[in-house]
Amino acid sequence: MSYADAFARSIADPQGFWNEAARAVTWSRAPGRVLDRDDAPFYRWFPDGELNTCFNALDRHVEAGRGERLALIYDSPVTGTVRRFTYAELLAEVARFAGVLRDLGVAEGDRVVIYMPMVPEAVVAMLACARLGAVHSVVFGGFAPKELAVRIDDARPKVVVSASCGIEPSRVVPYKPMLDAALDLAAHRLERCVILQREQAVAELVPGRDVDWAAAMTSAATGPAGCVPVKATDPLYILYTSGTTGLPKGVVRDNGGHAVALLWSMHNVYGALPDDVFWAASDVGWVVGHSYIVYGPLLLGAATVLYEGKPVGTPDAGAFWRVIAEHGVNTLFTAPTAFRAIKREDPAATLLGKYDVSSLRTLFLAGERLDPDTYHWASEKLGVPVIDHWWQTETGWPVAANLRGLEPMPIKPGSPTVPVPGYDVRVLDGDGRECAPGQEGAICLRLPLPPGALPTLWQDDGRYVGSYLSAFPGHYLTGDGGYRDEDGYLFVMGRTDDVINVAGHRLSTGSMEAVLAAHPAVAECAVIGVADALKGQVPRGFVVLKSGVEADPDVVCAELVRAVRDEVGAVASLKRVDVVPALPKTRSGKILRKTMRGMAEGADEPVPSTIEDATVLDVLRPVIAPPREP
C-alpha cells in the first residue's frame, strides 16, 4: 500500500484500518468493537478487547519457539559491563520479579513508581508491572526529590522500585537518599520499596519498608507470576510530562491501543524487522525509552539495546560507533543534541573510522528540532538516511515521519516529512481556520486521536480537556507551532507556550520560576529558554530583588542556580541567573517573555505596543543580550 492510500484510509475508515493492524497483536479476548465514540471527546480503542502487554512483548515469542533469540543487550560503559538476555531469559526475570511485586501486594490496577538508572532491572520492573496488570510510572533519574514526590503524590503507588545509585560520567549519583527525601516530602504513604543495590554506592535500607532486589528475587517464597489479562482500555502506564503551569501532567497510556500502534509503527515507520537490533539511545524515563527501548522492539520480537552511557565522555566521541559495531545495530534513534555533542568533539568523525558500522540502515532523530547542520553532518558521515520525525509524550509514537517501511519519501532538511497514518494533522490560525501552505499556525490533530495516543490525563479528565481540547473544539492542541508546505510536508517551528526543550528534555519554565520566586530576596522573576548550540535551548533566569535587600547579587544568583538544581534536578541545566532592575511587562502585568527571548538571542526585537514602560528594555539589554562579536 502506498503512503497516500494508507493515510487516506486511516482517516476515512479508522476502524477498518486499525482493526487490520490489531490482528498483529495476541489478544486473550479479540476486540469486537474497534472505536468507542460514545463518550466523546473521550475516545476508547478496542473497548471490549482483552490482552496482556507483557505476554505480547515476551511470552508469545517464547511460545513461538523464539526463546533463544536476543531480546535485550545492556551496554554500560560507565560500569564496563555488557549483558545479553534472550527472550526466554528476560521472561524468566520478569515473571520472577512480577512474583516479588505480587507478594508485596501489587495487583491489577495498582500503581508502581520506578525511579531507576539505565539498568536491565528497570526494564524488568516495567514489564513485571505490565504482567500483573499493574500501572507503572517511571520517573527520570535526573529529577530531584521534590519532583519525584509530586509524582508519587499524584500516582499514589503501592510500591516504589529504585536503585542505590545512578552513574554519570563524572560522578556516582546516590538515588536512595533522593528517594528517602521524596518519601519524606510526599503526603502519600506507600507500603514498600524495592531497592537494587549497586556496588558503586550501596544504600542503607529502611527495615520493614525496603526490600533488597537481589534477596527478593532469590527468596524461596517467591514464585514466578503469570500474565493477568486486562481490558484494552486499562492503563499500562502513567508518564508525567511538564506542562506550562502547576503539576506535571500524568499522561495515561492504555494497553490495547498502545500495543497495536507501536507494533504498526515498528515496521511502517522505522522499517524494523523481527531479527533486527534496535537502539533508542534515550532513557527509560522518557517516552522514547518506554516506546522504543522497551515496548516497540520487544512487541516486534527484535533485540533492543539499553545503553548506560553518553554520546561523548564514555569514553569518547566514538561511543555510539562502538555500540553500533559491537552489537550490529540496524536502527539508531536518538536526539539531535547527542549528534551535536559528537560533532563538537570530533568534527571530522575520525573515530568513526575505527569501527565497522555497516549494519546501520537508518538514523532516526527526534525530541527537539533537527537543525540542518546536524542533519547534513550525520548524513555525510554515516552515509545512511537520516530521518527527522516528530512526536510527543502525549502521542506515544510518531505523528509526522518519513515512513521507511511503508513508503520512503524524499527528505527535506528541517521537516519531519508527512503526517503518519492515523494522525489528521491540521495547522490552524487563531480563528481555527486552516492555514494556507507556508502560513504558520498552531499544529493540531483532529479527533479522534489514533490508538496509542493518550486517552486522558491520570484522574484528571477536566485538565485533559482544558489543556488539549478546548482551544480548537474537535482538535487536540499539540502546543507546537509550524506550517505545511505545498507538498504537504510539515515544518515544526517550536513550542507556542512556556515549555522549553533542553537537550531533548521537555521542561517547564514555570516550575523553575516557582523555585526562584520562593527565595526570600526575590521580588519577581522570569525564566526563558534561549537558543544554545549544543542543547538546542537552555534556560536563563532573571530576577528583580526586593527593595532593601543587601545581599551580594552574585551570591543570590549562585543560591538560585543551586536551588533549581536541588528542587527540579540537574537535568534542568539552569546555569545562569541575572539580577535586573525590572522585567518588561504589558500594561496588564504579563511578562514579555517572547521579547526577552528575542533580545537574549540577539534578535532585533521590535518594542511591543502593549509594553507598559519601554525604558525597561534599555536597562535590560546589556544584561540579557549576548556579547557582540569584536
Ligand SMILES: CCC(=O)SCCNC(=O)CCNC(=O)[C@H](O)C(C)(C)COP(=O)(O)OP(=O)(O)OC[C@H]1O[C@@H](n2cnc3c(N)ncnc32)[C@H](O)[C@@H]1OP(=O)(O)O
Ligand atoms: C519524541 C518524544 C520525546 O521528545 S521524548 C524525549 C526525548 N529526549 C531524549 O531522549 C533525551 C535526549 N538527551 C540525552 O539523552 C542527553 O541529554 C544527552 C544528549 C545524552 C546528553 O546527556 P548529558 O551530558 O547528561 O546532559 P543533560 O543535559 O542530559 O544532563 C544535564 C545534567 O543532568 C545530569 N543527568 C542527566 N541524566 C541524569 C540521570 N539519569 N540521573 C542523574 N543525573 C542525570 C547530567 O549529569 C548533567 O549534570 P551536570 O549539570 O553536568 O552536572
